[in-house]
Amino acid sequence: MALDTNDRAIAGFTMTGHSLVHWFETSIPIFLVVWLAEFDVSVALLGIVVALGYAPFGLGALPGGILADIYGTKRLVLLCLGGMSLSFLVLSIAPNIYAITVGLVLWGVAASVYHPAGLSLISTGVEERGTVFAWHGIAGNVGIALGPFVAATLLIFLDWQLVAALLAIPGLVAVAYGLSADFDPMNAVDDVEETTEEALSLSELFGQSRALLASAFGLVFVIVTFEGLFYRGMLTYLPEILHGLPAMEAFELSADLRGIEPADYIYVGFLVVGMAGQYAGGKLTDRVPAERGLLAIFGVLALLALAFIPVTGMGLGALLALCGVLGFFLFAIQPFYQNAVAVHTPTDTRGLSYGYTYLGEFGLGSASIAIGGFVLDSFALSAFFAMLAAFALIAAALSAGLLVFQDRLDPSREHAAGAGTDD
Structure with missing residues (x-):
């Protein structure tokens, strides 16, 4: 069955977000060798730095899901895309390992909200959910494969700072595209209660x-x-x-x-x-x-x-x-x-x-x-x-x-x- 207009719009929006999350994620290890030489630090120390960036990617998913329920999925995905791009721009001007750490932690925090927000959007807005889940997953694999390939290829010809900045450009383009995307995020759900932008209390969250x-x-x-x-x-x-x-x-x-x-x-x-x-x-x-x-x-x-x-x-x-x-x-x-x-x-x-x-x-x-x-x-x-x-x-x-x-x-x-x- 062909996707309707709303399904196609959500599919395009979430596929873009999913591919870019993994585009950034898998390009980070490519920079490790360069940073080891650039900042004269041990592998163990740089491993800790990178781990500090990856940790929020998983641990932040739960608060990301809570925020998606409160503020809306589209808004969270746009903040994710903008935050990841900003973090790579921070990396591009990083003068030392401390600034690298800041950039990576920013990336982890921003990236953590994507999966709960993006998948929630598909589950509530798409009628042909299985088909869109499939294309969404394929887009993630494209990002997984292209991120390290593009980063490694650019590093052959350009300084790593410029490469980090160039990798941020698709994220910024995606934000502009997302702002213009028009779809109903609750199209596949009946009897939806109006969402209020109020933070859950601890008791409500626990409940x-x-x-x-x-x-x-x-x-x-x-x-x-x-x-x-x-x-x-x-x-x-x-x-x-x-x-x-x-x-x-x-x-x-x-x-x-x-x-x-x-x-x-x-x-x-x-x-x-x-x-x-x-x-x-x-x-x-x-x-x-x-x-x-x-x-x-x-x-x-x-x-x-x-x-x-x-x-x-x-x-x-x-x-x-x-x-x-x-x-x-x-x-x-x-x-x-x-x-x-x-x-x-x-x-x-x-x-x-x-x-x-x-x-x-x-x-x-x-x-x-x-x-x-x-x-x-x-x-x-x-x-x-x-x-x-x-x-x-x-x-x-x-x-x-x-x-x-x-x-x-x-x-x-x-x-x-x-x-x-x-x-």
Whole structure:
């Protein structure tokens, strides 16, 4: 079914925002090598600095969701885009590591509000929710792939300060575009109560949070956290793992191409295939209940993680095929959990719900970076993939529980197949 005018407007607005969040996010590590040389600091210190920037990205999702419910989703997305662009302009004039820290923290705070605001906007304003979730996810993958590629390419020719400033330009253009975008953010919701721009009291916030976490959404939140543990662990360490595999010896580059790492191109391909996964997953959410989709895809991810070690011994072709399939399913699952949140939460707390969702995905899920580093340092590579498989299997079991007990957990809702609608 073709998207109507309102759906297309929201899709364009949120796809732009999602791609730029990840455009900025994945370009930051490219600057690390330059900053190490420029400011003569240790890797450990700069790692702390970058962590201070990334931390608010996940931890700020919950307050971002609260603000989206109070002040409106479009306003929050525009502030996000403007704030991220401003932060990179701060980086472009940073004279020392302290100013770098300020710029990165500003970016993390600004970026943190996007996911709860953008996804809440889709869930309340779009009729063809599954399709738009799919395109929204694809746009995020475009940003993930293009951010580091463009930053690395520009740094070959330009000073890093100018590159940081140039990377801010698309964000500023997006703000201008967003200001002119015209759509109804509550078009897909019936009987909407007028939103008041009043801050929630602590008791109201506690009450809404308790009601959410005591419903089926509480189980969805735990499922998303385990998905985040799998996702963050895989994306963080897969490039390093690929670099160390014997199969990479099949790529022997000439001296003229020194500095180009074949493993990096495999990783970019992994992300590009993820776009197809996002699209397929989003389309399937219109036909398959979110709970069944989550159960099936987590099962596939567990099998793929367990298959990684034996497949690496089968040669380069088998490795490329596994990475392609893994990239497809790793991103195909995202529209399902995003839709599960929409199905199992009331409209008036949708921003808060997505705030909790991305607190679990990017905040709690980032624990697998520390856990994975310890496992890789202390045990064989197979133990790392066994750990990821365990995360997926636990999430699959929880998804099965959601499928079986959803009516008992959420008795006031009717669980239709596919995307589902708010009652």
